[in-house]
Amino acid sequence: MTKPTWKNPVVKWIDHRLPIFTFIDHSAIQHPTPRNLNYFWNFGSLLGFILVVMIASGIILSMNYTANASLAFDSVERIMRDVNYGWLIRYVHMNGASMFFIVVYLHIFRGLYYGSYKQPRELLWIIGILIFLTMMATAFLGYVLPWGQMSFWGATVITNLFSVIPFFGDTIVTWLWSGFSVDNPTLNKFFSLHYLLPFIIFGLVFIHLWALHTHGSNNPTGIDVKGDKDEIPFHPYYTVKDAFGLGFFLVIFLGFVFFAPNFFGEPDNYIEANPLVTPPHIVPEWYFLPYYAILRAVPDNFIDVWGWLPVIIPAKTAGVICMFASILLLAALPWLDTSKVRSANYRPTYFWLYWIFLINTIILGFVGAKPAEGAWLLIGRLSTLYYFLHLLVLIPLVGRFEKTKPLPDSISSSVISVSTKDEEPANA
Amino acid sequence: MVTTSQDKKKETVDDTKRDFLLYSTYTVGAVGALAAAWPFIDSMNPSKDVLALASTELDLSSVEEGQSITAMWRGKPVFIRKRTADEIKLAKSIKLSELKDPQSDGDRVQKDQWLVLVGICTHLGCIPSGQKGGDVKGDFNGWFCPCHGSHYDTSGRIRKGPAPKNLDVPPYRFTNETNIIIG
Numbered sequence A: 001m002t003k004p005t006w007k008n009p010v011v012k013w014i015d016h017r018l019p020i021f022t023f024i025d026h027s028a029i030q031h032p033t034p035r036n037l038n039y040f041w042n043f044g045s046l047l048g049f050i051l052v053v054m055i056a057s058g059i060i061l062s063m064n065y066t067a068n069a070s071l072a073f074d075s076v077e078r079i080m081r082d083v084n085y086g087w088l089i090r091y092v093h094m095n096g097a098s099m100f101f102i103v104v105y106l107h108i109f110r111g112l113y114y115g116s117y118k119q120p121r122e123l124l125w126i127i128g129i130l131i132f133l134t135m136m137a138t139a140f141l142g143y144v145l146p147w148g149q150m151s152f153w154g155a156t157v158i159t160n161l162f163s164v165i166p167f168f169g170d171t172i173v174t175w176l177w178s179g180f181s182v183d184n185p186t187l188n189k190f191f192s193l194h195y196l197l198p199f200i201i202f203g204l205v206f207i208h209l210w211a212l213h214t215h216g217s218n219n220p221t222g223i224d225v226k227g228d229k230d231e232i233p234f235h236p237y238y239t240v241k242d243a244f245g246l247g248f249f250l251v252i253f254l255g256f257v258f259f260a261p262n263f264f265g266e267p268d269n270y271i272e273a274n275p276l277v278t279p280p281h282i283v284p285e286w287y288f289l290p291y292y293a294i295l296r297a298v299p300d301n302f303i304d305v306w307g308w309l310p311v312i313i314p315a316k317t318a319g320v321i322c323m324f325a326s327i328l329l330l331a332a333l334p335w336l337d338t339s340k341v342r343s344a345n346y347r348p349t350y351f352w353l354y355w356i357f358l359i360n361t362i363i364l365g366f367v368g369a370k371p372a373e374g375a376w377l378l379i380g381r382l383s384t385l386y387y388f389l390h391l392l393v394l395i396p397l398v399g400r401f402e403k404t405k406p407l408p409d410s411i412s413s414s415v416i417s418v419s420t421k422d423e424e425p426a427n428a
Numbered sequence B: 001m002v003t004t005s006q007d008k009k010k011e012t013v014d015d016t017k018r019d020f021l022l023y024s025t026y027t028v029g030a031v032g033a034l035a036a037a038w039p040f041i042d043s044m045n046p047s048k049d050v051l052a053l054a055s056t057e058l059d060l061s062s063v064e065e066g067q068s069i070t071a072m073w074r075g076k077p078v079f080i081r082k083r084t085a086d087e088i089k090l091a092k093s094i095k096l097s098e099l100k101d102p103q104s105d106g107d108r109v110q111k112d113q114w115l116v117l118v119g120i121c122t123h124l125g126c127i128p129s130g131q132k133g134g135d136v137k138g139d140f141n142g143w144f145c146p147c148h149g150s151h152y153d154t155s156g157r158i159r160k161g162p163a164p165k166n167l168d169v170p171p172y173r174f175t176n177e178t179n180i181i182i183g
Helices: A009-017 A020-029 A039-062 A072-081 A086-114 A122-144 A149-164 A169-177 A184-215 A234-259 A286-297 A315-331 A348-369 A374-401 A411-415 B015-042 B048-052 B085-093
Strands: A032-034 A231-233 B056-059 B068-073 B076-082 B114-118 B143-145 B150-152 B158-160 B172-174 B179-182
Touching: A009 A020, A020 A234, A032 A234, A039 A086, A039 A184, A039 A234, A039 B015, A072 A086, A086 A122, A086 A234, A086 A286, A086 A348, A086 B015, A122 A149, A122 A184, A122 A286, A122 A315, A149 A169, A149 A184, A149 A315, A169 A184, A231 A234, A286 A315, A286 A348, A286 A374, A315 A374, A348 A374, B056 B068, B114 B179
Parallel strands: none
Antiparallel strands: A032 A231, B056 B179, B068 B076, B076 B114, B143 B150, B150 B158, B172 B179
C-alpha cells in the first residue's frame, strides 16, 4: 500500500497535521481485500448504512416524541397524522429495526458458514456479539416507547426476567422499573437509554472495523491471503459491489415501508397501554422469537429431572440462563470449534450441521410465536436441546473427526481457471 | 478485470463513456440523496396540528372603552385595545413626517375603535408594557418596551427608541360587531 500524495493544498495542509485523508484512503479506498468475496460479504457495510438510517430517523422522531406515560401514545399518533412526513420517518424507523435484524442474522450466519470467527478473528467476532447484544437491548427499549399494549406488556415480561436472579431479583426489578411496576419513570429511563445505546453501537462498530482491518476480511475459501495476487483494492471493486447490494436492499426495505409498513408489527401495539388488561397472547418482536422459545422450553419440573442443580436455581431461572447462554455461547465459538479449516465449503460434515443448525434456529423462531403448549412445547424443547447439542457437543467433536476436503493453494488459484497462464491482472 | 493470454481482443477504454457513466451516476445519486433528505427536513416545519391552531377567535363584547386585552395567536401575544375618542384623535392628528416608520392610523385599523397589534417589540422581541391600567405607557401614551426603551403611540407606531418599525398588525376580520378572528 502506497502513501497517497495529495494535490489539493487544503487537503495537504490538513493531512500533514491530522492524516484523516490518508486514513480514509487506506481503510476505504486502497484497503486490500480478498478478490473472491461473494455477496454474503455485502451485509457488513449494509449494517453500517442501516445504523446511520436508524440514528437519523430516530433523532428526527425524538423531536416530536414525548416520553411521558400519559402523552407518549398520543405523541406517536401525532407523528403519524400531523407531522410532515412523520408517517414515513416512523415507518422507516420501525421497519428499519426489522431490516437491521434480518441483515445482522445473515451477517452472523455468513460468519458461521465461512468460519469467520476463527483465529485470528476471535475478538472481531466477540465484538460483533457485543454489538448484537446492544442492538437487542436497543430494539427492546425502543419497542416500549410507543406505549402501546405490546410495549407495556413486553416491558413487563422482559424486566420480570431479572426477578429470577437469586436473593436480589426483586430489588433489581424495582430498580429497573424505578417503581413498583412499569410506569412513567420506566418509560423516561427507557427513552434515555434508547437514545444512548445506538451511539455505543457506533463506537463498537469502529472497534469492530479496526479489528477487521487488522487482519482483513475472511473469504469464501477461508484460506489466508498469500500475496498481492489474492487481493484487489476496496475501491472501486467493493464500493461498487456494496452499492449494488444497497440498491437491492433498498427495494426490499422501502417495499415494506410503503406497501406493508405494519407487516412486522403487532396490531395490539396500536392500543394504548393499559396496566389493568393484559393482551391474550403476548409475543415479542419476531427477531426475539428463537430466544423466547428457548426461555419457555425449560420444563417446570426442571429440578426434578436434573437433580444435580443447586436448589437456588428454580425452573424459571434455568430458562433465563438458557436464553442468555444461547447467545453468550456464540462468543465462545472460536474455542468450541476445534477445526483448523474455516470455510464449510471444505468441511463436508460441518456443512450439514450448519444447515441443520440454521433450520433448527428458524424452527425455534416459529415455536416462539406459538403458545407454549402441546406439540409446540415438545418441538421447542427438542429444538432447544439440539441448539445446545450443536454448540457444546457436535461442533467440538466434528472438528476432531471430520475429514476435510483439500484446500486450494491460494485465493487467486481458486478463482482463476486452470487454463489461464497466471498472467498478472492489470489492476490487482 | 482478469485478462488472459488467450484474449485476442485488446482492451480499450472509452474515456468519454466512462466519464458519462461516472457523472450520471453521481448526479442520480445526489438527486436521490436530496429527495431522501427532504422528508427529514420538512418534518421540522410546522405540523398540521400546529397549522390548525393558526387562527384565534375572540368575543370582545365585554371589553370596555379604554381597556386592553391580550390574546394568544400562534404563540404570540396580540394586543386588542378599545380606544377612547381622545386616543383616536391623537393617533389621527400625527403628521406622517414626524414618524420613523410612516403609516397613517387609518391604514392600521379596520374600525377606529379597535386597535389590534402583535404585542412584540420590533427591536429584539420583548413584550412592551402598557396593557394594564397602571403600566408605564411611555412618552406617547401607547406602549413602552422595558428592554431597550422603545416608545409606541396610541396607534402602536414607533416614536422613540431603537425599534425600527411599528408594532405589526396581524391579519384579522370581524365576523360581527364584537366577534373577531385573528389569523
